[in-house]
Amino acid sequence: MTDIRQRKDDHINLALDPQHQRRAVSSFDQVCFEHNPIPELKFSDIDITTSFLGKILSAPIIIGAMTGGSDRGEIINQHLAEAALECNIPMALGSQRAALELGLDQKIRRWAPQATILSNIGATQLQQHGPDLAVRAMESVEANAVMIHLNPLQELIQPDGDRDWQSILDIIQRCCEKLPVPVIVKEVGSGIGPTSATKLIEAGVSFIETAGRGGTSWASIELARNNSDKEKQIAEPFLNWGLDTVAVLGSLNQVLPSTSLIGSGGVRHGLDVARCLRLGADMAALAQPFLKPALESTDSVINKITILSEQLRWALFLTGSRNLDEVKVAPLFN
Numbered sequence: 600m601t602d603i604r605q606r607k608d609d610h611i612n613l614a615l616d617p618q619h620q621r622r623a624v625s626s627f628d629q630v631c632f633e634h635n636p637i638p639e640l641k642f643s644d645i646d647i648t649t650s651f652l653g654k655i656l657s658a659p660i661i662i663g664a665m666t667g668g669s670d671r672g673e674i675i676n677q678h679l680a681e682a683a684l685e686c687n688i689p690m691a692l693g694s695q696r697a698a699l700e701l702g703l704d705q706k707i708r709r710w711a712p713q714a715t716i717l718s719n720i721g722a723t724q725l726q727q728h729g730p731d732l733a734v735r736a737m738e739s740v741e742a743n744a745v746m747i748h749l750n751p752l753q754e755l756i757q758p759d760g761d762r763d764w765q766s767i768l769d770i771i772q773r774c775c776e777k778l779p780v781p782v783i784v785k786e787v788g789s790g791i792g793p794t795s796a797t798k799l800i801e802a803g804v805s806f807i808e809t810a811g812r813g814g815t816s817w818a819s820i821e822l823a824r825n826n827s828d829k830e831k832q833i834a835e836p837f838l839n840w841g842l843d844t845v846a847v848l849g850s851l852n853q854v855l856p857s858t859s860l861i862g863s864g865g866v867r868h869g870l871d872v873a874r875c876l877r878l879g880a881d882m883a884a885l886a887q888p889f890l891k892p893a894l895e896s897t898d899s900v901i902n903k904i905t906i907l908s909e910q911l912r913w914a915l916f917l918t919g920s921r922n923l924d925e926v927k928v929a930p931l932f933n
């Protein structure tokens with residue numbers, strides 16, 4: 600196995616291990632809707648459809664960016680893509696770096712010709728190869744939008760990670776200018792706060808995906824792969840580094856009220872999706888919760904999406920909300 604394939608394979612195994620999840624420090628559970636014992640609506644009338652990237656989707660739920668490049672990546676992606684198509688929700692691809700570097704065939708459009716697909720590439724790869732790499736990433740999968748991921752902590756912890764982050768904002772701006780589709784910028788678990796988000800929006804970015812602290816911890820995963828005692832000691836204080844997803848959504852919504860936000864990082868069920876919307880997000884993305892079903896089958900992923908959608912409907916019912924606009928302003932109780 601090549602180094603990059605081995606690394607991606609390690610990521611899958613470690614991401615399944617609860618020890619690398621930060622749910623204990625997530626504050627989703629502190630976002631408490633005021634229970635509405637008089638919902639005054641019929642459950643079957645609840646509407647969770649939404650529009651995103653000019654498409655009408657079944658739910659405001661995105662299959663978060665995961666994997667690619669490992670041997671198991673292909674089967675995972677097939678199951679996710681087929682389920683995304685069947686359920687009419689968007690799927691974000693994992694980094695296409697390995698696929699583009701190794702010249703792998705990306706079959707996503709064979710599995711999901713009509714699905715909403717978000718292409719994915721790391722900001723440092725763009726800095727090394729220029730905006731044309733983003734265009735190749737998009738074209739290779741006929742993506743509806745391009746996601747650029749920011750992961751400076753992961754790169755610091757990862758042996759031989761990218762440490763040159765000069766001109767990152769400039770390259771993102773050039774991608775926004777060059778690409779014919781919207782650009783989404785995401786973190787991978789440390790969050791994007793108001794100062795960075797403001798710069799990204801000014802650079803032309805259309806959506807910010809928070810990917811805050813509270814779910815999968817890449818610091819923890821990369822540390823588990825690192826055998827150097829010295830590097831472990833250096834990284835230790837940064838295990839809980841980053842901005843909590845709930846706090847960051849609240850803050851972005853206040854500072855940049857008209858910015859389109861995707862809530863992610865520790866979203867674990869449909870109630871968390873409702874909480875993201877209430878905190879100002881238009882969509883919510885889950886990555887790790889889809890990993891186990893994706894290793895099993897397309898049906899398992901469909902089942903997971905059905906459960907998430909039903910949980911979201913319950914949250915709407917119990918807050919007396921007929922649709923997503925209403926849950927976005929449903930009263931909270933503290």
Ligand SMILES: Cc1cc2nc3c(=O)[nH]c(=O)nc-3n(C[C@H](O)[C@H](O)[C@H](O)COP(=O)(O)O)c2cc1C
Nearest residue numbers: 614664665666693694748787810814815865886887
């Ligand atoms: C196995 C795995 C692989 C991932 N690979 C990528 C990736 O290639 N590109 C990316 O932008 N994010 C990647 N992520 C990060 C997720 O998209 C997400 O931002 C992060 O895991 C937090 O969300 P979660 O708590 O729902 O997992 C990956 C996550 C997992 C679990």
